[in-house]
Amino acid sequence: MTALAQSSSFAITLIEDIATQQYVVRAVDVNAKQFNHRVSFKQNERIEDVFNSVLVETITTLLSRINQENMVFSIPDKIIETQGLILGRLRMLVTQSSEGMRNVIIRFAHFIGHFQNAFTARFGFDSALEDQKRVAETALFLDISSPILNIISALTESALPDGSKVSLETRLKQLHLDTEEFRFYLELLRRHAIQSADGPLHSVTPHRQRINSAV
Structure with a gap:
């Protein structure tokens, strides 16, 4: 994990x-x-x-x-x-x-x-809203991470022709195994970003494209 x-x-x-x-x-x-x-x-x-x-x-x-x-x-x-x-x-x-x-x-x-x-x-637990910077960082993380995960999936689905790239292929395959957990976590982040944007911090527009996952 x-x-x-x-x-x-x-x-x-x-x-x-x-x-x-x-x-x-x-x-x-x-x-x-x-x-x-x-x-x-x-x-x-x-x-x-x-x-x-x-x-x-x-x-x-x-x-x-x-x-x-x-x-x-x-x-x-x-x-x-x-x-x-x-x-x-x-x-x-x-x-x-x-x-x-x-x-x-x-x-x-x-x-x-x-x-x-x-x-x-x-x-009596206090729950302050996240500041605008945190919501913006979350939205940016989603925008960057989703295409990276798609690239990893595409690379590992096709064989690498160069035998010298075996080490790279092994590492990419391990990353591919981790993508399910990353995608699930990104889905949680996506929903939290939308929640925050729909509240008082409405000026931040999160990445709303659904991440491919089982959820």
Whole structure:
């Protein structure tokens, strides 16, 4: 996996009391390039009291799919969009302890934007809008990266005639293997740039051409 693919993640830990069949939020772990942050709760908090309505709906749907005591469930192409926050590469891990407590970890391998927007207002997280420079940089990154990925794909789909270019071909093929993850991450960036441009920072026009991907 590329360094870009490992740059951020957002994980939610839930526990269920088998007797009451009620899930509560144990913790939220945010891992970004610049920091690691863990939000834990001193008392049992209901899902709907912690997260915004979009995430509540997503989590509720995922929990309804649990049909084993221990299981792994993933939707790698799933993208969750909420105001100021884009999450992608979904994976859910379910385990059950000998005491009958079920533990559920819902992890998004990528997030773009302000993680504070995942929470309800009652927790007091501030969420300042990105400045115009950051939105412009994102749009520029999209404009540059998309054609580069297309060139890599084209080069690796055809054989290089010169035998002296074997090393280059090997490196290009490795880049080709990474393009799926890059394309997915670029799709998250694209959606976040559009969100930002449609808000108060409307003067910045992001690259709106859809990136070829499975999403």
